Amino acid sequence: MKYLAVVFLPFFFFLSVFSQNKASEVFKQNANTIVLIKTDKGSGTGFLVSTSGVIVTTLHVVDMATTVAIKTSTGDIYDQVSLLAKDSRKDIAIIKIPAFNLPFVDLGNSDNLTIGEQLIVLGNPLGVEALRTSVSDGILSGVRNLGDGFKVLQLTAPISQGNSGGPVFTSEGKAVGVVSFKLVKGESLNFAIPINYVRGLMETIDAQKPISKWENLKKEDLFSDKPIRNLSGVWKATDGQILKIIDKGKQVIVVNMTYPEVNTDAEWIGDVVLGVIFNGGAFGRDKYYLMKLVFSQGLSGG
Numbered sequence: 001m002k003y004l005a006v007v008f009l010p011f012f013f014f015l016s017v018f019s020q021n022k023a024s025e026v027f028k029q030n031a032n033t034i035v036l037i038k039t040d041k042g043s044g045t046g047f048l049v050s051t052s053g054v055i056v057t058t059l060h061v062v063d064m065a066t067t068v069a070i071k072t073s074t075g076d077i078y079d080q081v082s083l084l085a086k087d088s089r090k091d092i093a094i095i096k097i098p099a100f101n102l103p104f105v106d107l108g109n110s111d112n113l114t115i116g117e118q119l120i121v122l123g124n125p126l127g128v129e130a131l132r133t134s135v136s137d138g139i140l141s142g143v144r145n146l147g148d149g150f151k152v153l154q155l156t157a158p159i160s161q162g163n164s165g166g167p168v169f170t171s172e173g174k175a176v177g178v179v180s181f182k183l184v185k186g187e188s189l190n191f192a193i194p195i196n197y198v199r200g201l202m203e204t205i206d207a208q209k210p211i212s213k214w215e216n217l218k219k220e221d222l223f224s225d226k227p228i229r230n231l232s233g234v235w236k237a238t239d240g241q242i243l244k245i246i247d248k249g250k251q252v253i254v255v256n257m258t259y260p261e262v263n264t265d266a267e268w269i270g271d272v273v274l275g276v277i278f279n280g281g282a283f284g285r286d287k288y289y290l291m292k293l294v295f296s297q298g299l300s301g302g
Helices: 002-033 195-202
Strands: 034-039 043-048 054-057 068-071 081-087 092-096 118-123 134-145 151-155 167-170 174-182 190-194 212-214 233-236 242-247 251-256 263-269 272-278 288-293
Touching (some): 002 034, 002 043, 002 134, 043 118, 068 081, 092 195, 134 190, 174 195, 190 195
Antiparallel strands (some): 034 043, 034 068, 043 054, 054 092, 081 092, 081 212, 118 134, 118 167, 134 151, 233 242, 242 251, 263 272
């Protein structure tokens, strides 16, 4: 056994280095095609598929949004976005920005994938600027029939909230999938929409006849560093506590779901939320604490 270990260890090391080199090559080739999508509902990822600004993403990233903005790898921001096509069943959206001479990905054939082959994901974890165009890799674990009239690719490449809509590449740099969702229960259970569904939908689009448009009539800067002004929803604090927030404009009701006995009275003061916590015996006895909440836009992403 010692002899076998000495013989095969360098080979496994070579495979690891080879895999890393492939991921690096795919990143260099395609990083400039990844876009950050911001909406009034959250954020996510998309990727360019034409030089004229056609972008593929998942429908849930832009669905129900009233304002959408796109930032490209060069930092250019587009506030006028058109919806060219969508498939609600398969969670696909094809959108367009008024642009010219942009880089774009090379689409592959998802029917040619083999179980166990390397796959590489590019995207924007948490939908935040600091993590833009992150790269991860893994393998194709399987092709699963969800029983809803379509199949999905199961992959081990790590993804996070905000990666939705990002491309899945082969080691040759061909886009073969669109990141869609993950299962929280279990490990490395991540799923993507096969690119062939996207290719079929692209055959139906007419850039001159969009389904709808987002034109940002309120002139909101979705890429500013200011916190989201509507915080209603369930948030996770940095220390792990779960907060249910009801934002009524001036007043902000914060219900601590981890420690229900902690009552919070808060309100907007400038661009932050300030409040007073009545301890009620959770960490002491009948004590009051000043609370300052700072929210990350990425936490509400897609």
